[in-house]
Amino acid sequence: MNQMTNNRRAFMLGLTGLGATVASHAFAEDVSQKPIMTDEMPRFVVPPLAPIKLSADRITRITVCMRPFRAAGPRLEVETVGHKRVVHNYGHGGSGWSLSWGSSTIAARYALEGGKRDIAVIGCGALGLTSALLLRRAGAKVTIYAKERPPQTRSFRATGTWSPDSRIADADKVAPTFPALWEDMARTSYATYQTLLGLPGEPVAWTDRYALSDDAPKPRAIGAIHFAEYEKKQLADITPPFRLLAPGAHPFPVNYVRHGTSMQFNVTELSRLLLEDFLREGGQIETMTFNTPADLARLKQSVIVNCTGYGARALWKDESIIPVRGQIAWLPAQPEARYGVYYRNVVALPRPDGIVVQQAGENDMWGYGIDNETADRAESEAAIATFAGIFDRKASPRP
Template sequence: MAACTTAPGAQQSALLGRGGATQPLIVAPHRRMRITVCTRPFRAAGPRLEAQRFGETTVIHNYGHGGSGWSLAWGSAHEATKLVMEERPSRVAVVGAGAIGLTTATYLAKLGIPTTIYAKEFPAETRSARATGTWSPDSRIALKGETGPDFPAMWERLARKSFATHQYYVGMTGHPVEFSYRYYLSDSAEPTPQSHSGAGPHFADYDDRLDDMTPPAEDLPRSAHSFPVVRARRRISMTFNVSEYSRRLLADYLAFGGRIERADFGSPDDVLALDETTIVNCTGYGARQLWGDDSLIPVRGQIGWLAPQPNALYGAYYNGVGVLSRRDGVILQVHGDTEAWGYQIDNEAPDREEFDRAIATIAPLFENWRG
C-alpha cells in the first residue's frame, strides 16, 4: 500500500528529478526573436459543441474554446466525434487546422473514417500556433452565470479526457508534450488571489474539480530557490511544444489516411457546397465572420518570443507577467491583474511597449543567482 500512496511532493521529485529552476532564464531585449498576437475565441456560454442541420447536410460545431483550446482539444474532439458517428457518415469534412481541427480530424482518421481537412491556414499559420502552450483548461472558458447547468460537468469530462490523451505524446522524440515546473512568485508572504471584483467580466473558474488529477502546489523554503522574492510556490504542469505537437498531429493524421486541402470559405453556402454531408466546423475565432456568430468575443493575447533555452525548461509568474521556457522559445506574456486583460480587443498588431514591460518585470527575477 505504501508504494501506492506516495505523497504528491515525492511524485513531483520522482517525475522531474532535481530539475526545475536550477539555471536562470536569460530575459533580455537582445534575445528577442519576434512578437506574435492572437485573438482567443471566447464565448460567454462556453464552447459551441452541437449539431446543426442544413437540409441533407449536418454541421457539427466545435469552436469557441477561449484560452483553453489546446488544453481541451482532445476532449472536444471526442465529443464532436460522438455527434459525427450519429450521422453514420461515409466520409467527413473538418473545416479548420488549428488545435481543435487537427485533433478532431486525427480522432476521426484513427477510427478509419475517410476525412479531409479544409482550411485557409495550416498549423504554423493558425492562431493556435501563437498560444502559450500550457495546461490551462479553464482559462477564459466561459462567464460565471452564463453557461447551461450541465456545462461544468461537461467541461470536467473534456478536461479529463484531454489530460489523459495529451500524455500519449509525452516522451516522444521532439517532446510534443512534456511536464515542467511552474513557479508562482510574489513579494508578499500572503497568497495574492486574482481579483474577481469590479465591473469587468467574471470568468468561470472550475479548476478545483480537477484537484485530484495533479499534485498540489508546494511552498518552497528560501533556501530551495534563487528567486529574489518573499514567497515562491511551485507545481508541475503540462507544456505543449506547439510547433512539434502540431507537426506530430498532422503526421499522425496523414499516416491514418487523412487528406488536406487548402480552402478559404467566404460564407456558410461555400462550406455547404462541399461533397461531404457531415462537416465538423472547427474555425475558432474565424466562426465569427464565417458563420456570423456574434457571441464570439475576442480576447487579445500577445507573446514575446526570446531565443530558446533548452537547458532551462520551466515557467514563472510574477506581478501579472508570465514567462515559459519551451523547446521552441522562451515566451513572455503580460497577463494583467485579471483574466479580463485583452477582453473585447481584436487588434492583432504587436505592441512593443507591452513586450518591454514584460521584460522589465521578469528580468530582475534572474539577476544575482547563486551558482
C-alpha cells in the first residue's frame, strides 16, 4: 500500500471519537466567510468521511450564471404599466433559491390584492416557480410565460445551498425597513423548505459542512461593496452556528476546522418537483419572450408577476441590477460523500446530481460586475487544485 493510499485510508477511518454533539450554521452559497467561530466543541469528533475525489481530470462540465444583485435588495413592489398591474419579484443576488418562498409569498399577496384571479407569471426560475405555485394554491388561475424553463434557467445553475444573505444587498444602501423584510422572507422560506425534507430524490436535505483554514478564523473582510449579512444575527434562534473543532477531532490536514450543518437544495430535483406540482395542480406554461414592457399587452391577464431575474435588466432597463458572475465545475456524484468543504475561498459541495466546485472569492466580490457567461476552464482547474492534498494527508495538530 503506498503512502497516498495509506493516507486516504486514514481519512476514511477518521479518528477515534469521544462522542458526538453537532452544532452548525449555514455554509452558505459563498459559504464560510459568514459563519463566525463560536465555542470550541471539544467533545465532537468527526465520523469517518469518504474523501471527495477532487481532480481536474474529473470535470464533466462547467456552468456559469449571473446573480442579479441590487444594492437596495430585491425589487418587490407593484407598478402599473398601461392597463396592467405588474408585481415585481426580481433581483435576489446569490439568495434567490433561499429566499424564494418568502419573497414569492409577498409577491403573491400583492398580486391577489386587486381581487383578480387570472394571473400571469413571467419567468420559470426559482422566483417564477414559487410565485406560480403559491398563487395556484391560493386558488388563482395561473399561467407561466417564460423564454426558458428548467434546465435552461439561470436558477438551474445555482450551487444549491441555504444562503439567504449571499449578495442580497449593500448594507449601506438598503432602506431602514429592509432587514425586517429580509427576515420575514428568510423565515418563511426556511420553514417552507423544511416541508420538502425527506422526499424521494432529496430535493432538500441537511448536510454537514467543514470550513477549513490554515490560520485562525476571522470575520469576513468587507470589499468594495458592503454586502449585507443578516443571517447570523437575525436567524440565530433557528440556524445552528458553525463551531470550531478540537485539534485531532477531524481528519483534515489543516490547523482550524469549523463544523456546521446546513440545508442543501438538489436543484435538479427541486426544479422538477416545483414544475410538476404546478402542472399537476392545474397550472399552465407557455414559452414566450418579452422584449419591452409594452409586450405585456400581448397577455390576456391584467395582473402580472414579473420574475425575470437578471433578464429584468434588459427587459425593464433596470440598471440597478449588477451581474455577479459565478462558475461551477461539475464532477461525478459520490453518494458516499454527504458533506461540503470550504477551503481558501473555494467550495466543494456534493449533491445527488454531481459535486459542485466553485471559487467564492475573498469578500464576495469575485465575479462582481462581470456579465460573461462563457466557461473559463482555468478558473475551475485552479479552484479544484486548492484542495490538493486535503484528502490525502493525515490531520496535523494545531500549533
